[in-house]
Amino acid sequence: MSAALRLVLPAHSPDELAGVWRADQLQQVPQAVLSSGHAELDAELPGGGWPLGQLTEVLQLQSGQHEWRLLLPALKCAVAQGPLVLIGAPLLPHLPALAAAGIPAAQLLRIDARTPAERLWATEQVLRCRDLGALLAWLPQARPEQLRRLQLASTTTQALVFAFRPEAARHESSPAPLRLTLRTAPDEQGLSVELLKRRGPVIDRPLTIAAPLPVMAALRKRRPLKDPGHAVDRPATLRPARRQPVSA
Amino acid sequence: MLWIALRPCAPPDASPSAHEPPPPSPEQQALAWWALGFSPRVCVLEEAVLLEAGASLRLFGGQRALLQRLRDELAPAGGTGLAVAPTALAALALLRTLPPADAGATTSAVIPAVSCPARRLTAMLDALPLAQLSATQAHAPVLARLGCRTLGHLRALPRGGVSRRFSAALLEALDRAYGQRPEVYEWIELPEQFSARLEFNGRIEVAEGMLFGARRLLQQLAGWLLARQRGVLAITLHWEHDLVRRGELHNGHLDVRTAEATRDITHLARLLSEHLARLTLPAPVLAIRLDATETEALQTTSASLLPEELRQGEPLPQLIERLSVRLGADRVLRGQLLADHRPQHMQAWRPAGEGAVNSKPPALPQHLQLHPPWILRIPLRLAMQGERPLYQGPLLMLAGPERLESGWWSLLSSAEAEGEELAQRDYFVARSPQAGLLWVYRRRSAGEPAWFLQGMYG
Numbered sequence: 001m002s003a004a005l006r007l008v009l010p011a012h013s014p015d016e017l018a019g020v021w022r023a024d025q026l027q028q029v030p031q032a033v034l035s036s037g038h039a040e041l042d043a044e045l046p047g048g049g050w051p052l053g054q055l056t057e058v059l060q061l062q063s064g065q066h067e068w069r070l071l072l073p074a075l076k077c078a079v080a081q082g083p084l085v086l087i088g089a090p091l092l093p094h095l096p097a098l099a100a101a102g103i104p105a106a107q108l109l110r111i112d113a114r115t116p117a118e119r120l121w122a123t124e125q126v127l128r129c130r131d132l133g134a135l136l137a138w139l140p141q142a143r144p145e146q147l148r149r150l151q152l153a154s155t156t157t158q159a160l161v162f163a164f165r166p167e168a169a170r171h172e173s174s175p176a177p178l179r180l181t182l183r184t185a186p187d188e189q190g191l192s193v194e195l196l197k198r199r200g201p202v203i204d205r206p207l208t209i210a211a212p213l214p215v216m217a218a219l220r221k222r223r224p225l226k227d228p229g230h231a232v233d234r235p236a237t238l239r240p241a242r243r244q245p246v247s248a
Numbered sequence: 249m250l251w252i253a254l255r256p257c258a259p260p261d262a263s264p265s266a267h268e269p270p271p272p273s274p275e276q277q278a279l280a281w282w283a284l285g286f287s288p289r290v291c292v293l294e295e296a297v298l299l300e301a302g303a304s305l306r307l308f309g310g311q312r313a314l315l316q317r318l319r320d321e322l323a324p325a326g327g328t329g330l331a332v333a334p335t336a337l338a339a340l341a342l343l344r345t346l347p348p349a350d351a352g353a354t355t356s357a358v359i360p361a362v363s364c365p366a367r368r369l370t371a372m373l374d375a376l377p378l379a380q381l382s383a384t385q386a387h388a389p390v391l392a393r394l395g396c397r398t399l400g401h402l403r404a405l406p407r408g409g410v411s412r413r414f415s416a417a418l419l420e421a422l423d424r425a426y427g428q429r430p431e432v433y434e435w436i437e438l439p440e441q442f443s444a445r446l447e448f449n450g451r452i453e454v455a456e457g458m459l460f461g462a463r464r465l466l467q468q469l470a471g472w473l474l475a476r477q478r479g480v481l482a483i484t485l486h487w488e489h490d491l492v493r494r495g496e497l498h499n500g501h502l503d504v505r506t507a508e509a510t511r512d513i514t515h516l517a518r519l520l521s522e523h524l525a526r527l528t529l530p531a532p533v534l535a536i537r538l539d540a541t542e543t544e545a546l547q548t549t550s551a552s553l554l555p556e557e558l559r560q561g562e563p564l565p566q567l568i569e570r571l572s573v574r575l576g577a578d579r580v581l582r583g584q585l586l587a588d589h590r591p592q593h594m595q596a597w598r599p600a601g602e603g604a605v606n607s608k609p610p611a612l613p614q615h616l617q618l619h620p621p622w623i624l625r626i627p628l629r630l631a632m633q634g635e636r637p638l639y640q641g642p643l644l645m646l647a648g649p650e651r652l653e654s655g656w657w658s659l660l661s662s663a664e665a666e667g668e669e670l671a672q673r674d675y676f677v678a679r680s681p682q683a684g685l686l687w688v689y690r691r692r693s694a695g696e697p698a699w700f701l702q703g704m705y706g
Contacts, residue, residue: 064706065684069619083564092624094703095583095595100617105583109600111571112579122571130561184684213705214617214679215685219646232280 024201029163037073038209043105046199050074052158055151057176059167063090065190066182069211075134082133085109085126088119116141127153134160148175250302253339255329257636271461278468280436284475291433298336319359326575332363341380374400383421388695431623442472442540451532455524462520465538479509479546484539489531507565511545515566521574572601589654620687620703637699640682648676
C-alpha cells in the first residue's frame with residue numbers, strides 16, 4: 001500500500017517547492033532584502049532584513065517618533081543606490097544631523113504633498129522611478145485598496161518602501177507583506193517593535209531593539225560635547241542637567 | 249538600390265496637369281521627416297514619400313528587419329501603405345496597386361505592403377496596367393485603343409514610333425521604372441528650426457483636446473530630432489482661437505521646459521498634458537503650432553554587445569519634472585546645507601527641478617550628529633507649568649545647556665520675518681513622557697524667558 005502510494009505521490013516534498021514554506025518557519029525563498037542594521041530584528045524578518053521592492057507598513061501612535069532610529073542603518077545603505085524620497089513628512093528633516101548620520105543632503109528629496117490624494121499619486125509616481133533608493137511615505141488616510149495599488153507598484157522597484165500609518169489601522173486588512181508597530185520600549189530607552197504580519201509564523205511578543213541615536217550614547221556617557229563653534233560664547237558642554245526644573 | 253514607397257494617411261489629390269510639383273502636404277512632410285530616421289535619401293514623389301534605403305540595410309540588421317520595423321512603426325507615423333521595389337517609379341506603381349485605405353480604419357490595422365525583388369522587376373512591371381504610372385496614365389485611352397493595356401504591351405511597341413507618336417518623356421519614365429536609366433530626385437532636407445502646424449477638423453473646446461493634435465506634432469518633432477541628432481530642451485505650443493480676427497482675444501501659448509535634453513516623446517506628452525489639464529481655454533481652438541525653441545546636440549548611448557539588465561521605469565529628472573508640474577515646483581524640494589549655527593538656518597530647501605546646486609557642502613562639525621533628525625520649521629512655544637515647560641507632559645531636562653548666540657545680521661535685514669531674531673538660546677535635550685526625546689531651547693534675549701521646541705529625536 002505504502003509502496004503504491006509512493007509511486008503515486010510526487011517525489012517532491014512541499015519544502016522543495018519554490019514559493020511554499022511551512023507556517024512555522026520563516027520564508028526562506030530568496031528575496032531581495034537589505035539588512036535593517038538591528039540584529040534582533042534581522043533574525044525575525046523573512047530573508048534577514050527589510051524587503052526590497054515590497055511595501056512595508058509601519059504603524060505608530062504618533063508620527064514623527066522613532067522612524068529614523070529604526071530605519072537609519074538601512075537607509076544609509078539604500079541612499080548609495082538612489083535618492084531617498086520623503087512624501088508628506090510630518091516634520092522637517094534636519095539635514096545636518098542626517099548628513100552626519102550618513103545620508104547626504106543631495107540624496108534627499110522632500111515632496112510636500114498635502115491632500116491624501118496628492119500623497120497617493122506622488123507615491124505611485126515615485127515608485128515608477130528606476131533610480132529610487134528608498135521611499136518613506138506618510139499615508140494616514142490610505143485605504144486597503146489604495147495600499148494594494150502601491151504594493152503592486154512597489155514590486156517593480158528595487159527600493160526600500162515604507163508607509164507610515166497610525167496605529168489605529170492595525171485592525172484593517174493590508175496588502176503589505178510586512179507590517180509592524182513601532183513604539184517606545186517600556187524601559188524608555190529602546191524601541192519596541194511588534195511584527196503584526198510577516199511571511200512566517202506569528203510572533204506574539206514585541207521585539208525590543210536598542211537602536212541608539214548618537215545623542216543617547218552621549219547622554220549615557222555624559223562626556224563633554226566637543227564643540228569648537230565660534231558663535232558659542234563659552235565652551236558648550238553636554239553636562240547632566242539638574243533634576244530640578246530648570247529655572248528660567 | 250532599395251526603394252521604399254510610403255503612402256501618407258490622406259493622399260492628396262493627384263493633379264496630373266501640374267507640371268510643377270506642388271509643395272508637399274503636411275502629411276507627406278510628417279511622413280518624410282519620420283522616414284529620415286531610416287535613410288538620408290528621402291524624397292516626395294507625387295502623392296507618396298519615397299526613401300532609398302540601400303545604404304541603411306546593414307545598420308538596421310538587413311532588409312527583412314528594416315521592413316518589419318517600418319511596418320510596425322508606420323501606422324503611428326501616419327502612413328497607410330508600403331511598397332518595395334528596386335526603382336522608385338516601380339515602387340510607386342506598386343504602391344498604387346494596394347487597396348486604398350478606408351478612412352475609418354483604425355491605426356492598429358495591419359499595414360498593407362507589397363514587395364518586388366530585383367529579378368522579378370521586369371515581369372512584375374510588364375503585368376501592371378498603364379494607369380499605375382503617371383507618365384503612361386495620360387496616354388492610357390489612346391494606348392488602350394491600340395490594344396496596349398499593360399506596361400508590357402507598351403514596352404513591346406517599337407521605341408521610335410512610341411517616341412514620335414507620344415513623347416520622349418513617356419519612354420524616359422518607362423526606362424526609369426525598369427531601371428534602365430538613372431533616376432534623379434531632390435532629397436528632402438530638414439529645416440534648421442522645428443515648427444509644425446496642425447489645423448483641427450473641428451473646434452476644440454477643452455484644453456486637453458489639444459493634446460491629441462499635439463501628440464501628432466510631437467511625433468514629427470521626434471523624427472526631426474532623430475534626423476538632426478538633437479534633443480529638445482524647450483518646446484512652445486501655440487494655439488489659435490477663431491475670435492482673434494476680431495481682435496477680442498490673443499492667441500495663447502504654453503512653454504514647456506525639460507531639465508535635460510530629451511528625445512522621449514511620451515515624457516513631453518505627459519508634461520504637456522499636465523500643463524493642459526490646468527488650463528482653461530477662453531475660446532475654441534482651431535489650430536495649433538509646435539515650435540522647438542531650444543535644442544541641443546544629444547549624445548546617445550550605443551547599443552551594448554552584451555545583454556544587460558534592462559531597467560524599467562523613468563529616470564529621476566523626469567520624475568521630478570512631472571511631480572513639479574502637478575504639485576508645483578515649490579513642493580518638490582531638495583535640501584542644501586548651509587553654514588550657519590542657528591538650527592533652522594542650517595538648511596535651505598530649493599525646488600528640485602532647478603537641478604543640483606554645485607556649491608561645496610560646508611564641513612560639518614562633529615557635534616551635529618547629536619542634533620535631532622526632525623526639526624520644526626518654526627519653533628513651537630511651549631506651555632509652562634510653573635517653571636517647567638510642557639510638551640505632552642512635563643519635560644525632564646537630560647542634558648544642557650548648549651549656548652548659542654548668533655544671527656545678529658538677520659536683525660539688519662529682515663528682522664520682521666517670523667522667527668528671525670538675535671538667537672540667544674540655551675539648548676537642552678529633554679524627555680517628554682509621551683513624545684520621547686526632544687530638543688528644546690530657552691530664549692535668553694529680551695522679553696520674558698520662554699521655552700521652545702526645536703526638534704524631535706524621531
